[in-house]
Amino acid sequence: MKPILLLLAVLLPMSAGVLLCIIKLKTDRAIKAFTAVATLSTSALTWALILHCPNESITLLHFAERLAVVFRFDALGRFFAGILATLWPITVLYAFSYMEHEQRRQSFFGFFTICFGVALGISMSGNLFTMYIFYELLTLATTPLVIHTLTKKAVNAAKTYLVFSLGGAAFVFAAMIFLISNGAYGEFHFGGLLTRYPYDNANITQIFYLLGFLGFGVKAAIFPLHVWLPRASVAPTPVTALLHAVAVVKAGVFAVMRLTYFSFGTALLKGGWVQSVVMSVAIFTILFGASKAVREPHWKRRLVYSTVANLSYILFGVTMMTEAGFTAALMHMAFHACVKILAFFCAGAVLCRTGRELVTQLDGLGRRMPRSFAAFTVAALALTGIPPLNCFVSKWQLLTAAADSENPLAYVGAGVLLLAALLTAIYMLSTVRRAWFPSKETDLSALEGIRDADWRMVVPFVILSLGVLLTGLFATPILHAAQQIAQGR
Amino acid sequence: MLILFLVLFPLAAAPLSYGIGRRSKRGRDAFAVAVGALELGLALAAFLQRHGQLELPGLCGQKLLLELDGFRSVYVCVIALMWFVTLLFSPEYNLHHHNRNRYYFFNLMTLGATMGVFLAGDLFTAFVFFEIMSFTSFPWVIQEETPGAIKAGNTYLAVAVIGGLVALMGLFLLQTKLGTTQIDALYALAAACEDKGSLYLAGACVLFGFGAKAGMFPLHIWLPKAHPVAPAPASALLSGVLTKSGIWGILAISCNIFRADPAWGTVLLVLGCVTMFLGALLALFSVDLKRTLACSSMSQIGFILVGIGTMGLLGAENALAARGALLHMLNHSLFKLLLFLCAGVVYMNLHCLDLNEIRGFGRGKPLLQTAFLLGALGIGGIPLLNGYISKTLLHEGIVEAAAEYGWTLKLVEWVFLCSGGLTLAYMTKLYVAIFLEKHPKKQEDYDARRRYMDPASTLALCLAAIPLPVLGLSASWSMNALADIGTDFFHSGALAHAVHFYAWENLKGALISVAIGAAVYLLIVRKLLMKNGAYRNCWPSRLDLEELLYRPLLLHGLPAFFGAIAALFGENRILAPLSRALLRLASILVHAVCDLTDALILLLRNTVYRTRTLHQEDEVRDTLMYRLGKDVDAIEIRLGREQKGQTRYAQLFYRAYRTFRETSIRITGNLSFALFMLTAAICLIFFYIIVLQ
Structure with a gap:
């Protein structure tokens, strides 16, 4: 396959989405058909590209000598694109059912499809500048989805989201200028691009790395910059599930990976003070997110705080700056995506059928909605790290990597990881226990007449649950893929 | 192959029994007994074989290792016999209970997982099955769904989760110190290992994890609670087999890493003595049949x-x-x-x-x-x-x-x-x-x-x-x-x-x-x-380790601690004031910029594009600017200049003030923070380019 097809994979969903926003389709069926065709064809094309596209670059535009829009599909990009292309159609199927009780479906699906293209664009970017463009586009394309319900809360959430994202972008911009002015304007290269080390002074490099990390860290929800994420949970559940647990936040993590391993290079950063800083931030965020999740009574927000913690699991792996750490981070990125989407889907199904949002209102719902809660149980167990489900594997890898990294801070991190696992058990399993085994005071008659999710929700449940189990049992192919990326092959 | 089949067969049969149970209750009961009988047959075949090893590479990110030796073959037979007998007993016992499908499903799942624990050739595999077993046996405890059962279930789950995590930490230490958790290899590696301290720490963690399942003091709290509320066949298995899986783990490290180690032996001896005596004492005081038996299990x-x-x-x-x-x-x-x-x-x-x-x-x-x-x-x-x-x-x-x-x-x-x-x-x-x-x-x-x-x-x-x-x-x-x-x-x-x-x-x-x-x-x-011929429960009800220590610690101590962290660093204490301060700073900056332009425009309007008349304001507030204008007016009057309107400057100043306010609010409302960030970043870049390059 020719690399020019990469452009098609990006532009196809973007143009389809724009079309969906502009032309008014008459029936619901037409909207769904249009979305389904666009999403499925993009997914198929992406998977074909992942399997068959040569690892060559294609330059679209030259703005200046050092600024060019370049596409290239390397192993890391393929990994991220693989996650996206697998989960997107599943989410769209779920959204068909979920969105039936929401307004303005056409524009929703329009922007949703645009986001697919933009997220793929991030994964296929060949250099920092291109990635930056798509990264900013993602901010813009997802804002209408956050604002979708048009309530005051949603508008405020979108405002916060914009403010934080744009602020982060400014930081990233500074780091990008630094990189470009020091010779790192070429295509991403494993091991770093900096050809000219300024002034024999490692501090300056580290300062700009920190700026870049904080900038991308906004989307990756690191501690003081996570505020937008819980607020954005007012968006419809497919958005919270796919964008705020996978596409957007993982794009932030992905960008940090690009920045660390492919732009600055670990040789410059490893052992410096900046590594301690970013790792401490990640470790603290793990503890913070997990503790907040335990305290949070709102179900979706509880899951969001759990996302905050889990994103920092990934960043913790990234900031170890070792091969094993990077491998573990990649695995957790893939596995957490699968698990968290599943958990959100269940929360969404309950929200959709009963309108209940608080964990304390879930007593006894397991009997009424057994399929949804069976899926949620799988997700909860997986997230806690119960073998043989998939997060156990990635957490084990993270722990091993931390122990092998010979970094004292990483040992602390390993301890925090186990503590966070306990907190995860508390906030996930208490939800599960409530749903299946209500206390006797619960008025079960109030639950009469609640229907379980329909097939368009159950099919994603089944696929994802099986995925969680099977990727845990047979994790080796994913492990090998991650190892190859981490070795720079 | 036989080994794998011993583990997988019940795991595969569990969903089948659920499916059958949806159609026919009798069919499901018969099916479960048949599964038990077949498993017993398999176990006897394993007993005759007594040797074997099976490696399943690539599972769970590593490999799973199953092994069969004399001890395991004996115990596999015991487990299979116990399951067969309890499955035979279950139909009548469960006659009036609801959720029987669930009971059978988790029963068979646990059978497979328990087999996995006992047949495991390395501690990693054992842990994988151990965790499955912990969770699949949870519905047994909570089967009756009475308040007591729910409470006991919570205790059981908490002990299982915490025990599992601590055991994981221990395994993980072993893995990093010794490079493997394969049981046969542990002795030689541990003997060669320099760092005995870490080994003891790892051993303590594993002892904690498996000891919690075994019902060892001071982690026995779940045992006297869970056994009485579980259905009797499940109690028999919990007490007869699941506690033994804890013992299995303790044996695996005691007989290999700490083989013939007097210090380790002393620790186990002391813990054993306390468990033995305390269990017997609790049993003596109990007036509940199954609770007595549960405490007796602890003692044994x-x-x-x-x-x-x-x-x-x-x-x-x-x-x-x-x-x-x-x-x-x-x-x-x-x-x-x-x-x-x-x-x-x-x-x-x-x-x-x-x-x-x-x-x-x-x-x-x-x-x-x-x-x-x-x-x-x-x-x-x-x-x-x-x-x-x-x-x-x-x-x-x-x-x-x-x-x-x-x-x-x-x-x-x-x-x-x-x-x-x-x-x-x-x-x-x-x-x-x-x-x-x-x-x-x-x-x-x-x-x-x-x-x-x-x-x-x-x-x-x-x-x-x-x-x-x-x-x-x-x-x-x-x-x-x-x-x-x-x-x-x-x-x-x-x-x-x-x-x-x-x-x-x-x-x-x-x-x-x-x-x-x-x-x-x-x-x-x-x-x-x-x-008066009746049995009394003389055990002081306050003397309960769980109520005295664990529950307060877990339910109040830990949440209070993390709650304090979360609250301290939460949005309301630090972040909100911080972001507010930032916003304030940004708005002052923007004010300055905007006010400067506004002042320029005003200046232009009053000099080049001078407006001639100002209409009387209906609503004039007592603002600083207004007063200032009044003062200017007063000065003018004092100076003796003639005026047409009464409060010319006062109105002028007030209008200027209002324009300032409206414009600046509009601008600072949304993008001020982003703008500020952008400005800061650009300043940084300029600083970098100009000063350092």
Whole structure:
């Protein structure tokens, strides 16, 4: 396959989405058909590209000598694109059912499809500048989805989201200028691009790395910059599930990976003070997110705080700056995506059928909605790290990597990881226990007449649950893929 | 292949049984029994094979290793037998319970997982199945869904989760220190390892995790709560098999990493003594049939731990203790199967377990009476039954260690004998209450119940009862043979001389226990614990480790701690003021910029594009600007210049002020923060380019 097809994979969903926003389709069926065709064809094309596209670059535009829009599909990009292309159609199927009780479906699906293209664009970017463009586009394309319900809360959430994202972008911009002015304007290269080390002074490099990390860290929800994420949970559940647990936040993590391993290079950063800083931030965020999740009574927000913690699991792996750490981070990125989407889907199904949002209102719902809660149980167990489900594997890898990294801070991190696992058990399993085994005071008659999710929700449940189990049992192919990326092959 | 099949077959059968159960209840019951029977057949085949190893590469990100040796093949048979018997017993017991499909589903899942734990060839594999087992057995505890069951279930889950995590930490330390968790390789690697401190830490973590499942003090809290509320067949399995999986883990590290390590042995010995004695004491005080049996399980686990502890103390000559520990594990599984089934028979007839209520139920029911008596005498260590054999071996082991270590071990010996006496005392209490005493009111009703169980349950009870006397009477070859086969896992030394079970030395120990038991029963149970012919629960209810320590610590201490962290760094305490301060700063900056332009425009308007007249303002507020204007007006008047309007400057200033405000609010409202960030970043870039380059 020719690399020019990469452009098609990006532009196809973007143009389809724009079309969906502009032309008014008459029936619901037409909207769904249009979305389904666009999403499925993009997914198929992406998977074909992942399997068959040569690892060559294609330059679209030259703005200046050092600024060019370049596409290239390397192993890391393929990994991220693989996650996206697998989960997107599943989410769209779920959204068909979920969105039936929401307004303005056409524009929703329009922007949703645009986001697919933009997220793929991030994964296929060949250099920092291109990635930056798509990264900013993602901010813009997802804002209408956050604002979708048009309530005051949603508008405020979108405002916060914009403010934080744009602020982060400014930081990233500074780091990008630094990189470009020091010779790192070429295509991403494993091991770093900096050809000219300024002034024999490692501090300056580290300062700009920190700026870049904080900038991308906004989307990756690191501690003081996570505020937008819980607020954005007012968006419809497919958005919270796919964008705020996978596409957007993982794009932030992905960008940090690009920045660390492919732009600055670990040789410059490893052992410096900046590594301690970013790792401490990640470790603290793990503890913070997990503790907040335990305290949070709102179900979706509880899951969001759990996302905050889990994103920092990934960043913790990234900031170890070792091969094993990077491998573990990649695995957790893939596995957490699968698990968290599943958990959100269940929360969404309950929200959709009963309108209940608080964990304390879930007593006894397991009997009424057994399929949804069976899926949620799988997700909860997986997230806690119960073998043989998939997060156990990635957490084990993270722990091993931390122990092998010979970094004292990483040992602390390993301890925090186990503590966070306990907190995860508390906030996930208490939800599960409530749903299946209500206390006797619960008025079960109030639950009469609640229907379980329909097939368009159950099919994603089944696929994802099986995925969680099977990727845990047979994790080796994913492990090998991650190892190859981490070795720079 | 056989090994894999032992594990996977029940796991695969579980969803099938659920599916069948949706259609036909009888079909499902029969199917479950068939699965149990087939599994028993497989286990016997494994017993004949006794060797084998199976590596499943690439599972769970690493590899899973299953292994079959003498000990495992013996225990696989015990597990399969216990499951088969309980599955046979289940249909009648569960007749009136709801959620039976769920019960069978998780029952079969747990069977597979338990097989996995015992067959595991490395600790990683064991952990994987151990966690599955912990979670699939949770629905057993909570099966009845009464408030008590829910509370017990919560305790069980909490202990399982925390134990699992700590065990994981230990495994993980072992993995990093030794490079593998494969059980066969651990001894050599641990001997070569320099860093003994980490090994002890890892060992402590694993001991915590598996000890929690075994019911070892001070992690026994779930045991007396969970067993009474679970259905009787499940209690039998929880007590007979699941606690043994904890022992399995303790054995795996004690016999390999800490083989013949006196320090480790001492720790286990102390913990074992406390567990043994405390369990027996709790059982003596309990007035609930199943709770007594549960506490008794805890006590018997203590006996086994004492055996493992003495193994560590004795070094190479530890064959007696090893055989004793193995046989006591085996025997205890069989006792508890039988005793819990008896308790199940009582419960399914009377739906009550309080000793005062069930008094006299067993009168005139010879089968039940014989079965219970066999179990009670067996667990009490009365000669001619199998319990005597294993207790004698354990006792011999302690005596041997006492010869080496002196008075401290003498003390252990007495604790051992006293606990044995207490065991007899509480079993006598149960036996007398159920089978000899009469119920003050309902005795006629109880006597009238002639058909108190169906043929399947009867068969189950007989199957559970028969091995006890058979093993006990043929001890010199059957139990010796089992010990010969089973101790390969223990890596114990060779047996120096054959043990004469019925020599006077050995009988003396049993007699001392019987004497203590009789004394305790007559003096304490009859005198202190009974009042007006009724059993009283004299155990102070406040003295509960869970309520005293664990629950406050977990439910209040930890959340308070993390809550404080979350609150301290939460949005409201630090972030909000911080972002507000930033916004304030940004708005001041923007104010400055905007006000400057506004001032320019105003200046232009008043000089070049001068407007001639200003209309009278309807609403003039008392602002600073307004006052300032008034002052200017006053000065003008003072200076004697003539004016047309009255408050010209005052209006002018006020308007200017209002324009300022409106414009700046509009601008700072949304993007000020972003703008500020952008400005900051651009300033940084400029600074970098200009100053440093």
